Amino acid sequence: MIDFGFHITPSGTLNLDDVDQKTVDTLSRADYGFRTCIACGSCTASCPAGVFSETSVRQAILSVLNGKDEKALRLLSSCMLCGKCLMVCPRGINTRHLILSLQKQFEG
């Protein structure tokens, strides 16, 4: 391609039309937490891994809903499955199960 000395940044807009709803539904069936999360952030706040790396169950769930599966996995790649998030989740989501379900879906 000819280099014009500038480049166009791809649109940062999230287009929900592009989200593969089937994947979201499959995951939601594996763990209802993908649906019932109320985005309170307690999980992220209590996560020991989050202190050193970008780890967040809340953001991972949101990323799945927004069709950003890779981001979701990245946000949990440092997770040690310690279960602190499970202890604090006000919706009673089994976050460890949710994390494992996500990893199983995409990483087998």
Place this chain on the structure above:
Amino acid sequence: MAKNIIVIGGGPAGLEASARLDALGYTVFLVERDNHLGGHLALWDRLFPSGDPAEPVLRGLVSKTGSTKILLESEVQTLNRLGKSFRISLSSGVSVIADAVLLTTGFDLFDASKKEEYGYGIYDHVVTNADIESYFRTGKDPRIDNPERIGIVHCVGSRDEKAGCRNCSKVCCATAVKQACELKAKFPKAKVYCFYMDLRMFGRGYEDLYLKAQKEYGVRFIRGRVSEVSEKIDKTLQVKAEDTLSSTPLKVSLDLLVLMAGMRPSKSGSKVAKMIRLDTGEDGYLSVADGFTGMQATTIPGLFVAGAATGPKTLPETLAEARAASALIHDYLKG
């Protein structure tokens, strides 16, 4: 002789208060400008949080009014004080002298076409919460045509200085979540999105409704106010908002958009208040004697208020206020 009481507004508050006052032995005149009783309740299909039908509730309220003199299609022409009593004249030619007046003038639904950016009345598939209720009652609405992607916009005409309304309308979050479930039940293939700023599910059983919407109906809640809506050539809608939880601008195509029109002070209620020189607040709702202990009283002796005339209320709150007002009127008249 039995004392006369005029109740202005034949919605739930007016009906409940008339029933109570009639049972206490007063002669009650219930004035309604419309040709039917029940106000907005008469136009509603089901009630949150239980999803119970509205019709039996209204029927029950009407059936208890006893010997109340119900004056339909009667607009208040004049209302003034005559010593300790009140004199009212109606568009029907009737005039009544009464010992106490209760204002149960309720609210108006925000006119959603005023939020032009949402395209109500302009685009083919934009409806309001009231339209959805009427659709469920009649099964007919050409704008609702087997939608597969449905968006619900919270706070339409509420919490919006541009729409001239700073306050929250209180009932529309629960209504939105209720209608989200109902629409999903009606159109099982549909994906339903709720665009909210804060989700105000404050009452008993409301949070359960929210959980049900998420868990059973898979409703997606997106935190962000819809900023604009446009119609595409195929008549589907493109909606823009920010997903503020991920700080990302977002767009989505929809087949149906439902606007949660909020509560506005009743125009005809304000007119009546003006006749009797009852103040309204900056927000347009009728002023009460005291915001904590005098919610049913006004600064005018013998003039009482109940229901959404003094601010957004749920149906149970409205009915409770009507009962409280009846007790207060009874105290006043026997005193």
